[in-house]
Amino acid sequence: MSNGRRSKGEGLGPSNAAAAPRGVLLIVVAVALGVLLLWKGLGASEFAMTPAAEETVTTTTADVTTDTGVDGEPTTVTGIDGEPIETTTTTLFPTVTALPPNEVTVLVANGSGIGGAAGTITDLLKPEGYVTLAPANAEPTGVSGIYYRTGKADEAREVMEVLAPGDPMLIKILPEGGLAVPDGTQERVVEADIVVILGSDGLIISE
Structure with missing residues (x-):
């Protein structure tokens, strides 16, 4: 007969058998979670952007x-x-500063056909302080000009401002072959720094 009591150890076998798989499952889940967390941590570290180092520029003044x-x-x-x-x-x-008028010698030669024109122009230069030679004749010409020796361009410009202001086309360098003047005028041409030729174009003097 059974007395209604279970013998020692009865019923424990099935309980222990069910608990074992659960324990293994928990371990597997825990390991899986750990692996997952570890993977996420490594992935974040691997692909994280590292800010570029800032360049420091030093300027010395x-x-x-x-x-x-x-x-x-x-x-x-x-x-x-x-x-x-x-x-x-x-x-x-x-x-460049031009020489003062008292250091510049000027000859006026008349080729305009106007009587006494060379004397008239010479009289305009004297009050300005220029050293003037006796008025002379030139060969008849229709072209007026203020001719200068090499190095005297600025002085010629000053003479132009007295006789025909604002007309720089009159200023020309003395040609190598000389000017068209009578023989009696050649000597005075040699003495002059500036030679003014009066032509019939009326640029310097007109009737």
């Missing part, structure tokens, strides 16, 4: 001290290290 010089003369420049640097100032278009 030199304190430069310049002493004002004159054209063509050395100018002292102090560099960042305090050592003087020698430079030269050059003017691209230097100012």
